[in-house]
Amino acid sequence: MAQIIVRNLDDNVKDLLAMNAKLHGHSMEEEVRQIIKDAVSKKETGFGTELAGYFKEVGLDFEIEEQKGFTTRNPFEDE
Template sequence: MATITIRNLDDDLKAMLRVVAASHGRSMEEEARLIIRQALTKQDKKGGLGSRIHARFSAVGGADLEVPERSTKASAASFDE
């Protein structure tokens, strides 16, 4: 197992960690490990924006939309007035 040292941790942040750890019945070290683990594994599960939108609204059902065929070639946006 690796060891990590966190320097210059704010006193207030350390106090909050101590309170949260105590409320969960854990040591500050174990609470910090859990927080880091949860933060890093959440990133893997999020997926892209489309996946997150799909997951959020999947319970209400879906919609099948017909995508119209493009009749003109796509062009760059023009910002001239």
């Protein structure tokens, strides 16, 4: 197995990693392994797909029609 050393990591980042590892019930090293694994295996998806993923456990009782091709006017641009 390969090893990576990360130098100059902010103390605040290290503390947050430790806190997240504790919340997930594993070591800080395992937390970093999971973060790296997720980052490199993440498939690029659109915003709608990403948003739907956050709410997939909630469920809906109705169908939402897909909206494509709509543009919005930027109120800060001159017409």
